[in-house]
Amino acid sequence: MIRRIKKLLGRYKNYEQILIMPYRSYATPHHLYVYGRLLDNEPLKIEQEQNFFKTVKNTYKQFDSFEIPEEKILLQLPNKQEFVTQTNKEGYFLFDKKLNEDLAEYADKDGWLDVKLFYKGQLFAKTKLIANPFKGELLVPDKKAEFGVISDIDDTILHTGVTSFLKWRLLKNSLFTNAYKRIPLKGAPELYQKLAVGLQESSKNPMFYISNSPWNLYEYLKLFLDHNHFPKGPILLRNIHGPFDTTLKPEKPHKQRQIINILNNYPHLNFILIGDSGEHDASIYTDIAAQFADRILCIYLRSVNHKKQMQRVKGIIDNFETTPVLMVHNSEEATQHARENGYII
Incomplete structure:
Protein backbone atom coordinates (compact mmCIF):
# COMPACT_ATOMS: atom_id res chain seq x y z
CA MET A 1 0.00 0.00 0.00
CA ILE A 2 2.86 2.37 0.85
CA ARG A 3 4.43 1.69 -2.55
CA ARG A 4 1.11 2.44 -4.26
CA ILE A 5 0.72 5.77 -2.41
CA LYS A 6 4.30 6.77 -3.24
CA LYS A 7 3.71 5.90 -6.89
CA LEU A 8 0.57 8.01 -7.06
CA LEU A 9 2.51 10.92 -5.55
CA GLY A 10 5.36 10.42 -8.03
CA ARG A 11 7.83 9.70 -5.24
CA TYR A 12 8.42 5.99 -5.85
CA LYS A 13 11.92 5.68 -7.36
CA ASN A 14 13.86 2.85 -5.69
CA TYR A 15 12.63 -0.38 -7.27
CA GLU A 16 12.41 -3.50 -5.10
CA GLN A 17 12.67 -6.10 -7.87
CA ILE A 18 13.21 -6.04 -11.62
CA LEU A 19 11.04 -8.29 -13.77
CA ILE A 20 11.21 -8.27 -17.56
CA MET A 21 8.04 -9.88 -18.91
CA PRO A 22 8.56 -10.74 -22.62
CA TYR A 23 5.42 -11.91 -24.40
CA ARG A 24 5.42 -14.80 -26.88
CA SER A 25 5.73 -13.12 -30.24
CA TYR A 26 6.69 -13.81 -33.84
CA ALA A 27 9.28 -13.09 -36.50
CA THR A 28 10.10 -13.64 -40.12
CA PRO A 29 13.54 -14.84 -41.21
CA HIS A 30 14.63 -11.19 -41.45
CA HIS A 31 12.27 -9.24 -39.18
CA LEU A 32 11.68 -9.67 -35.46
CA TYR A 33 8.92 -8.30 -33.27
CA VAL A 34 9.47 -8.51 -29.49
CA TYR A 35 6.94 -6.95 -27.13
CA GLY A 36 7.03 -7.00 -23.35
CA ARG A 37 6.88 -5.06 -20.12
CA LEU A 38 9.29 -4.01 -17.38
CA LEU A 39 7.81 -4.31 -13.89
CA ASP A 40 8.70 -3.93 -10.24
CA ASN A 41 6.81 -7.12 -9.38
CA GLU A 42 7.53 -10.68 -8.36
CA PRO A 43 6.78 -13.41 -10.95
CA LEU A 44 3.22 -14.67 -10.73
CA LYS A 45 2.91 -18.16 -9.22
CA ILE A 46 -0.30 -19.96 -10.17
CA GLU A 47 -0.50 -23.37 -8.51
CA GLN A 48 -2.74 -26.20 -9.65
CA GLU A 49 -4.12 -26.93 -6.19
CA GLN A 50 -4.29 -23.39 -4.82
CA ASN A 51 -7.37 -22.41 -2.79
CA PHE A 52 -9.90 -19.70 -3.65
CA PHE A 53 -8.16 -17.04 -1.56
CA LYS A 54 -4.81 -17.67 -3.27
CA THR A 55 -6.60 -17.39 -6.64
CA VAL A 56 -8.10 -14.04 -5.64
CA LYS A 57 -4.69 -12.89 -4.39
CA ASN A 58 -3.08 -13.83 -7.71
CA THR A 59 -5.82 -11.99 -9.59
CA TYR A 60 -5.12 -8.89 -7.55
CA LYS A 61 -1.39 -9.20 -8.18
CA GLN A 62 -1.94 -9.43 -11.94
CA PHE A 63 -3.59 -6.01 -11.98
CA ASP A 64 -1.58 -4.42 -9.17
CA SER A 65 1.41 -3.89 -11.44
CA PHE A 66 4.25 -1.46 -10.78
CA GLU A 67 5.52 -0.52 -14.23
CA ILE A 68 9.06 0.82 -14.68
CA PRO A 69 9.03 3.67 -17.24
CA GLU A 70 11.81 5.12 -19.36
CA GLU A 71 14.43 2.45 -18.68
CA LYS A 72 16.65 0.70 -21.23
CA ILE A 73 16.24 -2.94 -22.22
CA LEU A 74 18.86 -4.82 -24.22
CA LEU A 75 17.88 -7.65 -26.58
CA GLN A 76 20.51 -10.23 -27.54
CA LEU A 77 20.04 -12.71 -30.40
CA PRO A 78 21.66 -16.17 -30.52
CA ASN A 79 24.33 -14.77 -32.88
CA LYS A 80 25.18 -12.18 -30.17
CA GLN A 81 23.74 -9.29 -32.17
CA GLU A 82 22.25 -6.74 -29.79
CA PHE A 83 19.60 -4.03 -29.83
CA VAL A 84 18.53 -1.50 -27.20
CA THR A 85 15.16 0.13 -26.65
CA GLN A 86 13.44 2.07 -23.87
CA THR A 87 10.22 1.39 -21.99
CA ASN A 88 7.34 3.84 -22.30
CA LYS A 89 5.51 5.48 -19.40
CA GLU A 90 3.55 2.26 -18.75
CA GLY A 91 6.64 0.08 -18.79
CA TYR A 92 5.97 -1.49 -22.20
CA PHE A 93 8.79 -1.97 -24.70
CA LEU A 94 8.95 -3.01 -28.34
CA PHE A 95 11.74 -4.28 -30.57
CA ASP A 96 10.68 -4.02 -34.21
CA LYS A 97 13.85 -4.73 -36.18
CA LYS A 98 14.77 -5.80 -39.71
CA LEU A 99 17.85 -8.01 -40.07
CA ASN A 100 20.16 -9.27 -42.77
CA GLU A 101 20.78 -12.66 -41.18
CA ASP A 102 18.32 -15.54 -41.40
CA LEU A 103 16.72 -15.98 -37.96
CA ALA A 104 15.33 -19.37 -38.98
CA GLU A 105 18.86 -20.79 -38.73
CA TYR A 106 18.76 -20.25 -34.96
CA ALA A 107 15.24 -21.59 -34.33
CA ASP A 108 14.52 -25.06 -32.96
CA LYS A 109 12.75 -27.81 -34.91
CA ASP A 110 9.34 -26.27 -34.11
CA GLY A 111 10.37 -22.81 -35.29
CA TRP A 112 10.89 -21.20 -31.87
CA LEU A 113 13.77 -18.81 -31.38
CA ASP A 114 15.08 -17.94 -27.90
CA VAL A 115 16.29 -14.41 -27.25
CA LYS A 116 17.86 -12.89 -24.13
CA LEU A 117 16.72 -9.67 -22.49
CA PHE A 118 18.80 -7.63 -20.06
CA TYR A 119 17.81 -4.74 -17.83
CA LYS A 120 20.24 -1.85 -18.43
CA GLY A 121 18.91 0.65 -15.90
CA GLN A 122 20.21 1.55 -12.46
CA LEU A 123 20.18 -1.07 -9.70
CA PHE A 124 19.73 0.19 -6.15
CA ALA A 125 21.09 -1.38 -2.97
CA LYS A 126 17.84 -3.23 -2.20
CA THR A 127 16.87 -4.01 -5.79
CA LYS A 128 16.49 -7.70 -6.62
CA LEU A 129 17.10 -8.73 -10.22
CA ILE A 130 14.66 -11.64 -10.69
CA ALA A 131 16.74 -13.13 -13.52
CA ASN A 132 19.71 -12.20 -15.66
CA PRO A 133 19.12 -12.61 -18.50
CA PHE A 134 15.38 -13.02 -19.02
CA LYS A 135 14.30 -15.32 -21.86
CA GLY A 136 11.91 -14.41 -24.66
CA GLU A 137 10.42 -16.64 -27.38
CA LEU A 138 9.72 -15.84 -31.01
CA LEU A 139 8.03 -18.02 -33.60
CA VAL A 140 9.63 -18.12 -37.05
CA PRO A 141 7.03 -20.02 -39.14
CA ASP A 142 8.37 -22.93 -41.14
CA LYS A 143 8.74 -22.36 -44.88
CA LYS A 144 6.85 -25.63 -45.42
CA ALA A 145 3.76 -24.36 -43.60
CA GLU A 146 0.59 -24.97 -45.62
CA PHE A 147 -1.37 -22.16 -43.94
Whole structure:
Protein backbone atom coordinates (compact mmCIF):
# COMPACT_ATOMS: atom_id res chain seq x y z
CA MET A 1 0.00 0.00 0.00
CA ILE A 2 2.86 2.37 0.85
CA ARG A 3 4.43 1.69 -2.55
CA ARG A 4 1.11 2.44 -4.26
CA ILE A 5 0.72 5.77 -2.41
CA LYS A 6 4.30 6.77 -3.24
CA LYS A 7 3.71 5.90 -6.89
CA LEU A 8 0.57 8.01 -7.06
CA LEU A 9 2.51 10.92 -5.55
CA GLY A 10 5.36 10.42 -8.03
CA ARG A 11 7.83 9.70 -5.24
CA TYR A 12 8.42 5.99 -5.85
CA LYS A 13 11.92 5.68 -7.36
CA ASN A 14 13.86 2.85 -5.69
CA TYR A 15 12.63 -0.38 -7.27
CA GLU A 16 12.41 -3.50 -5.10
CA GLN A 17 12.67 -6.10 -7.87
CA ILE A 18 13.21 -6.04 -11.62
CA LEU A 19 11.04 -8.29 -13.77
CA ILE A 20 11.21 -8.27 -17.56
CA MET A 21 8.04 -9.88 -18.91
CA PRO A 22 8.56 -10.74 -22.62
CA TYR A 23 5.42 -11.91 -24.40
CA ARG A 24 5.42 -14.80 -26.88
CA SER A 25 5.73 -13.12 -30.24
CA TYR A 26 6.69 -13.81 -33.84
CA ALA A 27 9.28 -13.09 -36.50
CA THR A 28 10.10 -13.64 -40.12
CA PRO A 29 13.54 -14.84 -41.21
CA HIS A 30 14.63 -11.19 -41.45
CA HIS A 31 12.27 -9.24 -39.18
CA LEU A 32 11.68 -9.67 -35.46
CA TYR A 33 8.92 -8.30 -33.27
CA VAL A 34 9.47 -8.51 -29.49
CA TYR A 35 6.94 -6.95 -27.13
CA GLY A 36 7.03 -7.00 -23.35
CA ARG A 37 6.88 -5.06 -20.12
CA LEU A 38 9.29 -4.01 -17.38
CA LEU A 39 7.81 -4.31 -13.89
CA ASP A 40 8.70 -3.93 -10.24
CA ASN A 41 6.81 -7.12 -9.38
CA GLU A 42 7.53 -10.68 -8.36
CA PRO A 43 6.78 -13.41 -10.95
CA LEU A 44 3.22 -14.67 -10.73
CA LYS A 45 2.91 -18.16 -9.22
CA ILE A 46 -0.30 -19.96 -10.17
CA GLU A 47 -0.50 -23.37 -8.51
CA GLN A 48 -2.74 -26.20 -9.65
CA GLU A 49 -4.12 -26.93 -6.19
CA GLN A 50 -4.29 -23.39 -4.82
CA ASN A 51 -7.37 -22.41 -2.79
CA PHE A 52 -9.90 -19.70 -3.65
CA PHE A 53 -8.16 -17.04 -1.56
CA LYS A 54 -4.81 -17.67 -3.27
CA THR A 55 -6.60 -17.39 -6.64
CA VAL A 56 -8.10 -14.04 -5.64
CA LYS A 57 -4.69 -12.89 -4.39
CA ASN A 58 -3.08 -13.83 -7.71
CA THR A 59 -5.82 -11.99 -9.59
CA TYR A 60 -5.12 -8.89 -7.55
CA LYS A 61 -1.39 -9.20 -8.18
CA GLN A 62 -1.94 -9.43 -11.94
CA PHE A 63 -3.59 -6.01 -11.98
CA ASP A 64 -1.58 -4.42 -9.17
CA SER A 65 1.41 -3.89 -11.44
CA PHE A 66 4.25 -1.46 -10.78
CA GLU A 67 5.52 -0.52 -14.23
CA ILE A 68 9.06 0.82 -14.68
CA PRO A 69 9.03 3.67 -17.24
CA GLU A 70 11.81 5.12 -19.36
CA GLU A 71 14.43 2.45 -18.68
CA LYS A 72 16.65 0.70 -21.23
CA ILE A 73 16.24 -2.94 -22.22
CA LEU A 74 18.86 -4.82 -24.22
CA LEU A 75 17.88 -7.65 -26.58
CA GLN A 76 20.51 -10.23 -27.54
CA LEU A 77 20.04 -12.71 -30.40
CA PRO A 78 21.66 -16.17 -30.52
CA ASN A 79 24.33 -14.77 -32.88
CA LYS A 80 25.18 -12.18 -30.17
CA GLN A 81 23.74 -9.29 -32.17
CA GLU A 82 22.25 -6.74 -29.79
CA PHE A 83 19.60 -4.03 -29.83
CA VAL A 84 18.53 -1.50 -27.20
CA THR A 85 15.16 0.13 -26.65
CA GLN A 86 13.44 2.07 -23.87
CA THR A 87 10.22 1.39 -21.99
CA ASN A 88 7.34 3.84 -22.30
CA LYS A 89 5.51 5.48 -19.40
CA GLU A 90 3.55 2.26 -18.75
CA GLY A 91 6.64 0.08 -18.79
CA TYR A 92 5.97 -1.49 -22.20
CA PHE A 93 8.79 -1.97 -24.70
CA LEU A 94 8.95 -3.01 -28.34
CA PHE A 95 11.74 -4.28 -30.57
CA ASP A 96 10.68 -4.02 -34.21
CA LYS A 97 13.85 -4.73 -36.18
CA LYS A 98 14.77 -5.80 -39.71
CA LEU A 99 17.85 -8.01 -40.07
CA ASN A 100 20.16 -9.27 -42.77
CA GLU A 101 20.78 -12.66 -41.18
CA ASP A 102 18.32 -15.54 -41.40
CA LEU A 103 16.72 -15.98 -37.96
CA ALA A 104 15.33 -19.37 -38.98
CA GLU A 105 18.86 -20.79 -38.73
CA TYR A 106 18.76 -20.25 -34.96
CA ALA A 107 15.24 -21.59 -34.33
CA ASP A 108 14.52 -25.06 -32.96
CA LYS A 109 12.75 -27.81 -34.91
CA ASP A 110 9.34 -26.27 -34.11
CA GLY A 111 10.37 -22.81 -35.29
CA TRP A 112 10.89 -21.20 -31.87
CA LEU A 113 13.77 -18.81 -31.38
CA ASP A 114 15.08 -17.94 -27.90
CA VAL A 115 16.29 -14.41 -27.25
CA LYS A 116 17.86 -12.89 -24.13
CA LEU A 117 16.72 -9.67 -22.49
CA PHE A 118 18.80 -7.63 -20.06
CA TYR A 119 17.81 -4.74 -17.83
CA LYS A 120 20.24 -1.85 -18.43
CA GLY A 121 18.91 0.65 -15.90
CA GLN A 122 20.21 1.55 -12.46
CA LEU A 123 20.18 -1.07 -9.70
CA PHE A 124 19.73 0.19 -6.15
CA ALA A 125 21.09 -1.38 -2.97
CA LYS A 126 17.84 -3.23 -2.20
CA THR A 127 16.87 -4.01 -5.79
CA LYS A 128 16.49 -7.70 -6.62
CA LEU A 129 17.10 -8.73 -10.22
CA ILE A 130 14.66 -11.64 -10.69
CA ALA A 131 16.74 -13.13 -13.52
CA ASN A 132 19.71 -12.20 -15.66
CA PRO A 133 19.12 -12.61 -18.50
CA PHE A 134 15.38 -13.02 -19.02
CA LYS A 135 14.30 -15.32 -21.86
CA GLY A 136 11.91 -14.41 -24.66
CA GLU A 137 10.42 -16.64 -27.38
CA LEU A 138 9.72 -15.84 -31.01
CA LEU A 139 8.03 -18.02 -33.60
CA VAL A 140 9.63 -18.12 -37.05
CA PRO A 141 7.03 -20.02 -39.14
CA ASP A 142 8.37 -22.93 -41.14
CA LYS A 143 8.74 -22.36 -44.88
CA LYS A 144 6.85 -25.63 -45.42
CA ALA A 145 3.76 -24.36 -43.60
CA GLU A 146 0.59 -24.97 -45.62
CA PHE A 147 -1.37 -22.16 -43.94
CA GLY A 148 -1.60 -20.25 -40.68
CA VAL A 149 -4.38 -20.02 -38.09
CA ILE A 150 -5.38 -16.83 -36.28
CA SER A 151 -7.74 -17.50 -33.40
CA ASP A 152 -9.63 -15.52 -30.84
CA ILE A 153 -9.47 -16.86 -27.26
CA ASP A 154 -12.56 -15.63 -25.40
CA ASP A 155 -15.60 -17.85 -26.05
CA THR A 156 -13.78 -19.37 -29.02
CA ILE A 157 -11.57 -21.83 -27.16
CA LEU A 158 -12.19 -20.66 -23.58
CA HIS A 159 -15.68 -20.11 -22.19
CA THR A 160 -15.77 -16.67 -20.58
CA GLY A 161 -19.44 -15.69 -20.44
CA VAL A 162 -18.81 -12.44 -22.30
CA THR A 163 -22.47 -12.34 -23.40
CA SER A 164 -23.88 -12.90 -19.90
CA PHE A 165 -25.98 -10.27 -18.14
CA LEU A 166 -23.70 -7.42 -16.99
CA LYS A 167 -20.86 -9.79 -17.96
CA TRP A 168 -20.93 -11.27 -14.44
CA ARG A 169 -19.85 -14.70 -15.71
CA LEU A 170 -16.93 -13.08 -17.50
CA LEU A 171 -15.81 -11.49 -14.23
CA LYS A 172 -16.27 -14.72 -12.27
CA ASN A 173 -14.44 -16.90 -14.79
CA SER A 174 -11.58 -14.51 -15.50
CA LEU A 175 -10.94 -13.14 -12.02
CA PHE A 176 -11.98 -15.81 -9.54
CA THR A 177 -11.27 -19.13 -11.25
CA ASN A 178 -7.87 -20.82 -11.25
CA ALA A 179 -6.37 -21.10 -14.76
CA TYR A 180 -5.86 -24.84 -14.14
CA LYS A 181 -9.59 -25.21 -13.48
CA ARG A 182 -10.72 -23.47 -16.67
CA ILE A 183 -12.11 -25.97 -19.15
CA PRO A 184 -11.62 -25.40 -22.88
CA LEU A 185 -14.62 -25.64 -25.16
CA LYS A 186 -15.16 -29.28 -26.06
CA GLY A 187 -12.92 -30.57 -28.83
CA ALA A 188 -11.04 -27.28 -29.28
CA PRO A 189 -7.51 -28.54 -28.39
CA GLU A 190 -7.90 -31.51 -30.76
CA LEU A 191 -9.15 -29.28 -33.61
CA TYR A 192 -6.24 -26.87 -33.20
CA GLN A 193 -3.74 -29.72 -33.05
CA LYS A 194 -5.10 -31.06 -36.35
CA LEU A 195 -4.91 -27.61 -37.96
CA ALA A 196 -1.31 -27.20 -36.76
CA VAL A 197 -0.37 -30.45 -38.47
CA GLY A 198 -2.40 -29.90 -41.65
CA LEU A 199 -2.04 -32.58 -44.30
CA GLN A 200 1.49 -33.62 -43.39
CA GLU A 201 3.36 -33.76 -40.11
CA SER A 202 6.27 -31.75 -41.50
CA SER A 203 4.12 -28.69 -42.30
CA LYS A 204 4.13 -27.07 -38.78
CA ASN A 205 1.33 -24.59 -39.48
CA PRO A 206 1.72 -21.51 -37.21
CA MET A 207 -0.96 -20.60 -34.65
CA PHE A 208 -1.61 -17.05 -33.45
CA TYR A 209 -3.84 -16.33 -30.44
CA ILE A 210 -5.50 -12.90 -30.21
CA SER A 211 -7.70 -11.54 -27.44
CA ASN A 212 -9.13 -8.26 -26.21
CA SER A 213 -8.06 -9.27 -22.71
CA PRO A 214 -5.45 -6.99 -21.09
CA TRP A 215 -1.77 -7.90 -20.96
CA ASN A 216 -2.23 -8.31 -17.20
CA LEU A 217 -3.84 -11.70 -17.96
CA TYR A 218 -0.97 -12.90 -20.16
CA GLU A 219 0.49 -15.44 -17.70
CA TYR A 220 -3.00 -16.71 -16.88
CA LEU A 221 -3.93 -17.28 -20.54
CA LYS A 222 -0.53 -18.74 -21.46
CA LEU A 223 -0.89 -21.26 -18.65
CA PHE A 224 -4.41 -22.17 -19.80
CA LEU A 225 -3.25 -22.76 -23.39
CA ASP A 226 -0.21 -24.81 -22.38
CA HIS A 227 -2.01 -26.85 -19.72
CA ASN A 228 -4.75 -27.83 -22.17
CA HIS A 229 -2.28 -28.76 -24.93
CA PHE A 230 -3.18 -26.13 -27.48
CA PRO A 231 -0.43 -25.73 -30.11
CA LYS A 232 2.15 -23.23 -28.94
CA GLY A 233 1.83 -19.84 -30.59
CA PRO A 234 2.27 -16.09 -30.10
CA ILE A 235 -0.24 -14.55 -27.68
CA LEU A 236 -1.36 -11.05 -28.61
CA LEU A 237 -3.37 -9.16 -26.00
CA ARG A 238 -3.92 -5.43 -25.60
CA ASN A 239 -3.10 -2.51 -23.36
CA ILE A 240 -6.10 -1.19 -21.43
CA HIS A 241 -5.98 2.60 -21.24
CA GLY A 242 -6.97 4.30 -18.01
CA PRO A 243 -9.71 6.97 -17.80
CA PHE A 244 -7.15 9.79 -17.69
CA ASP A 245 -4.95 8.49 -20.50
CA THR A 246 -4.68 11.14 -23.24
CA THR A 247 -2.84 8.90 -25.71
CA LEU A 248 -4.45 8.89 -29.15
CA LYS A 249 -6.49 5.73 -29.67
CA PRO A 250 -5.82 3.66 -32.84
CA GLU A 251 -8.31 4.00 -35.66
CA LYS A 252 -8.74 0.24 -36.08
CA PRO A 253 -9.76 -2.24 -33.35
CA HIS A 254 -6.98 -4.21 -31.65
CA LYS A 255 -7.81 -7.54 -33.31
CA GLN A 256 -8.00 -6.01 -36.76
CA ARG A 257 -4.62 -4.28 -36.41
CA GLN A 258 -2.95 -7.45 -35.14
CA ILE A 259 -4.37 -9.65 -37.90
CA ILE A 260 -3.40 -7.22 -40.65
CA ASN A 261 0.12 -7.00 -39.21
CA ILE A 262 0.42 -10.81 -39.30
CA LEU A 263 -0.88 -10.97 -42.87
CA ASN A 264 1.58 -8.30 -43.98
CA ASN A 265 4.48 -10.07 -42.31
CA TYR A 266 3.75 -13.38 -44.06
CA PRO A 267 2.57 -12.43 -47.58
CA HIS A 268 3.24 -15.97 -48.86
CA LEU A 269 0.93 -17.60 -46.30
CA ASN A 270 -2.84 -18.07 -46.39
CA PHE A 271 -4.85 -18.12 -43.16
CA ILE A 272 -7.88 -19.58 -41.42
CA LEU A 273 -9.61 -17.17 -39.01
CA ILE A 274 -11.43 -18.53 -35.96
CA GLY A 275 -13.64 -16.45 -33.68
CA ASP A 276 -17.07 -16.37 -32.10
CA SER A 277 -20.41 -14.72 -32.76
CA GLY A 278 -20.60 -12.98 -29.40
CA GLU A 279 -18.45 -9.89 -29.96
CA HIS A 280 -17.28 -8.23 -33.17
CA ASP A 281 -15.33 -11.04 -34.81
CA ALA A 282 -17.81 -11.43 -37.68
CA SER A 283 -17.49 -7.81 -38.85
CA ILE A 284 -13.71 -7.67 -38.27
CA TYR A 285 -13.02 -10.98 -40.00
CA THR A 286 -15.22 -10.27 -43.03
CA ASP A 287 -13.63 -6.82 -43.42
CA ILE A 288 -10.20 -8.46 -43.45
CA ALA A 289 -11.35 -11.17 -45.85
CA ALA A 290 -12.61 -8.47 -48.21
CA GLN A 291 -9.20 -6.75 -48.09
CA PHE A 292 -7.25 -10.00 -48.49
CA ALA A 293 -9.66 -11.95 -50.66
CA ASP A 294 -7.02 -14.41 -51.89
CA ARG A 295 -5.41 -14.96 -48.47
CA ILE A 296 -8.25 -16.02 -46.16
CA LEU A 297 -9.16 -19.66 -46.74
CA CYS A 298 -12.22 -19.65 -44.49
CA ILE A 299 -13.72 -18.20 -41.32
CA TYR A 300 -15.07 -20.28 -38.44
CA LEU A 301 -17.37 -18.49 -35.99
CA ARG A 302 -18.34 -20.42 -32.88
CA SER A 303 -22.01 -19.86 -32.12
CA VAL A 304 -22.91 -18.41 -28.72
CA ASN A 305 -26.30 -18.46 -27.03
CA HIS A 306 -27.29 -14.86 -27.55
CA LYS A 307 -30.28 -14.25 -29.82
CA LYS A 308 -29.64 -10.60 -30.72
CA GLN A 309 -25.95 -11.21 -31.38
CA MET A 310 -26.77 -14.17 -33.60
CA GLN A 311 -29.22 -12.10 -35.64
CA ARG A 312 -26.62 -9.36 -36.08
CA VAL A 313 -23.96 -11.86 -37.16
CA LYS A 314 -26.28 -13.61 -39.60
CA GLY A 315 -27.00 -10.23 -41.17
CA ILE A 316 -23.26 -9.82 -41.78
CA ILE A 317 -22.38 -13.27 -43.10
CA ASP A 318 -25.51 -14.33 -45.03
CA ASN A 319 -24.63 -12.23 -48.08
CA PHE A 320 -20.85 -12.44 -47.72
CA GLU A 321 -19.44 -14.47 -50.62
CA THR A 322 -15.76 -13.48 -50.73
CA THR A 323 -14.65 -16.18 -48.28
CA PRO A 324 -16.51 -19.20 -46.86
CA VAL A 325 -17.91 -18.31 -43.41
CA LEU A 326 -19.12 -21.20 -41.29
CA MET A 327 -21.15 -20.73 -38.10
CA VAL A 328 -20.25 -23.75 -35.97
CA HIS A 329 -21.96 -24.99 -32.82
CA ASN A 330 -19.10 -27.32 -31.88
CA SER A 331 -15.56 -28.27 -32.85
CA GLU A 332 -16.74 -31.36 -34.74
CA GLU A 333 -18.47 -29.17 -37.36
CA ALA A 334 -15.29 -27.17 -37.94
CA THR A 335 -13.23 -30.38 -38.08
CA GLN A 336 -15.54 -31.88 -40.69
CA HIS A 337 -15.43 -28.74 -42.84
CA ALA A 338 -11.62 -28.52 -42.59
CA ARG A 339 -11.29 -32.17 -43.60
CA GLU A 340 -13.73 -31.85 -46.53
CA ASN A 341 -11.83 -28.80 -47.83
CA GLY A 342 -8.41 -30.42 -47.62
CA TYR A 343 -6.98 -28.50 -44.67
CA ILE A 344 -6.50 -31.50 -42.37
CA ILE A 345 -6.33 -35.27 -42.68
